[in-house]
Amino acid sequence: xxxxxxxxxxxxxxxxxxxxxxxxxxxxxxxxxxxxxxxxxxxxxxxxxxxxxxxxxxxxxxxxxxxxxxxxxxxxxxxxxxxxxxxxxxxxxxxxxxxxxxxxxxxxxxxxxxxxxxxxxxxxxxxxxxxxxxxxxxxxxxxxxxxxxxxxxxxxxxxxxxxxxxxxxxxxxxxxxxxxxxxxxxxxxxxxxxxxxxxxxxxxxxxxxxxxxxxxxxxxxxxxxxxxxxxxxxxxxxxxxxxxxxxxxxxxx
Numbered sequence: 262x263x264x265x266x267x268x269x270x271x272x273x274x275x276x277x278x279x280x281x282x283x284x285x286x287x288x289x290x291x292x293x294x295x296x297x298x299x300x301x302x303x304x305x306x307x308x309x310x311x312x313x314x315x316x317x318x319x320x321x322x323x324x325x326x327x328x329x330x331x332x333x334x335x336x337x338x339x340x341x342x343x344x345x346x347x348x349x350x351x352x353x354x355x356x357x358x359x360x361x362x363x364x365x366x367x368x369x370x371x372x373x374x375x376x377x378x379x380x381x382x383x384x385x386x387x388x389x390x391x392x393x394x395x396x397x398x399x400x401x402x403x404x405x406x407x408x409x410x411x412x413x414x415x416x417x418x419x420x421x422x423x424x425x426x427x428x429x430x431x432x433x434x435x436x437x438x439x440x441x442x443x444x445x446x447x448x449x450x451x452x453x454x455x456x457x458x459x460x461x462x463x464x465x466x467x468x469x470x471x472x473x474x475x476x477x478x479x480x481x482x483x484x485x486x487x488x489x490x491x492x493x494x495x496x497x498x499x500x501x502x503x504x505x506x507x508x509x510x511x512x513x514x
């Protein structure tokens with residue numbers, strides 16, 4: 262938030278840095294620097310802006326507390342927990358942390374990263390973060406205001422990206438060609454892309470999709486009794502479970 266950042270800049274300009282940032286020592290020779298930031302990004306940003314503006318030596322260094330997690334996954338977990346407590350993270354930011362931690366070699370795969378970093382989260386919350394991982398993989402370079410994406414819009418985009426191969430190049434082209442200056446403009450563009458994509462489907466295709474929702478899936482037997490719905494059969498897979506969970510969450514919004 263720019264207003265909050267300006268307030269912090271004014272405070273540091275007048276009184277100096279009062280609270281240390283928290284970092285982890287990654288060891289010498291690391292690409293991008295020796296220390297990884299756990300908390301204090303706004304304080305660091307404020308000091309950098311003040312130094313760029315004034316050139317003052319008092320803004321050339323940062324007061325930092327060095328923590329020593331036993332291994333990299335613990336450092337990432339500490340960073341997530343600290344930011345969730347202080348300001349909360351958007352679903353996109355949570356998903357981006359998962360993707361980047363795997364790229365950095367901290368975790369072997371996204372499933373392991375998701376489970377470890379958000380072990381305290383509910384299954385429904387982890388499912389939503391998993392959906393946003395699709396957005397990070399597909400649109401991270403194209404989005405200018407990804408952290409502002411709401412839950413509903415993000416989940417709808419993720420579903421389209423998963424189910425419609427033609428949607429990614431279409432929405433990426435819109436994002437790259439549009440003169441987007443605010444988060445609201447970007448979200449309006451994304452909603453138009455979703456609407457345009459749905460309108461291009463022919464009527465027969467729409468009818469087939471609607472009817473497929475109503476018909477039982479192959480190799481799935483459904484039984485209902487006294488408020489209990491049971492699914493069984495070879496078609497009951499983890500993918501089906503995840504799809505149903507996302508659908509139920511959307512119905513409850």
